Amino acid sequence: MHQLPEADTEGRKTVSRAVADRESRRSFADEPLDETDVAQALWSAQGVTHQRDGVEMRAAPSAGATYPLTVFLEARRDGCETLGAGVYRYVPDAEPHAVEEHTASSVRDELVAAAGGQNVVRDAPVSVVMTADYAITTREYPRHGERYVHMEAGHAAQNVHLVCEERGMVSCPVGAFSDEAVASAMGIETEPLYIVPFGKPP
Ligand SMILES: Cc1cc2nc3c(=O)[nH]c(=O)nc-3n(C[C@H](O)[C@H](O)[C@H](O)COP(=O)(O)O)c2cc1C
Numbered sequence: 001m002h003q004l005p006e007a008d009t010e011g012r013k014t015v016s017r018a019v020a021d022r023e024s025r026r027s028f029a030d031e032p033l034d035e036t037d038v039a040q041a042l043w044s045a046q047g048v049t050h051q052r053d054g055v056e057m058r059a060a061p062s063a064g065a066t067y068p069l070t071v072f073l074e075a076r077r078d079g080c081e082t083l084g085a086g087v088y089r090y091v092p093d094a095e096p097h098a099v100e101e102h103t104a105s106s107v108r109d110e111l112v113a114a115a116g117g118q119n120v121v122r123d124a125p126v127s128v129v130m131t132a133d134y135a136i137t138t139r140e141y142p143r144h145g146e147r148y149v150h151m152e153a154g155h156a157a158q159n160v161h162l163v164c165e166e167r168g169m170v171s172c173p174v175g176a177f178s179d180e181a182v183a184s185a186m187g188i189e190t191e192p193l194y195i196v197p198f199g200k201p202p
Helices: 015-021 035-046 108-114 119-123 134-138 145-166 179-186
Strands: 048-052 055-058 069-075 086-091 098-103 126-132 191-199
Touching (some): 069 145, 108 119, 108 179, 126 179, 134 145, 145 191
Antiparallel strands (some): 069 086, 069 126, 086 098, 126 191
């Protein structure tokens, strides 16, 4: 388990400024990211923000607080100053929050291929890969659960985009990928829903 620095809850820009400035950007500096920036992005997706009735509530809203998402980070070599190439699972409820190594070697080539060879996935120092276990939500909400999971992934991904904007990083939504190929590249059982490559601007 690799513990991450505490999240910054003060911020560097207003939310409105970040919303106004956000764009999909697909080119990155060839530089490793600071661990604090990576930690902040992961926290914004699924970090624990507070407790309610004994439940750890997270940074993105969730239908019935079911929390079906698992967030992974794919890092290339020198993608993040403190993490080697590989796949990491974000662990929101560790004290402090953390990432756990999932795959100790690069899966970048497979991930790029799974996303149809997109340069934005190839060139980013790291990508968040948002995944879900639908059953966690559909057992509570049989009729609308799948839709709720998709809505939740959108919330979590938008938080990542806005935190990137706030901290002077650039990011891009990536939805064009083969689900099976991403799952196989990442070695995951959960359903991949959203890739967010991010890094420093060129
Ligand atoms: C669900 C979704 C999937 C997307 N998939 C991709 C993608 O696979 N590759 C890509 O380069 N951009 C992708 N985009 C980014 C859109 O092209 C971009 O958001 C759109 O052109 C509007 O530009 P803006 O984000 O700069 O405002 C996606 C956006 C969304 C919302």
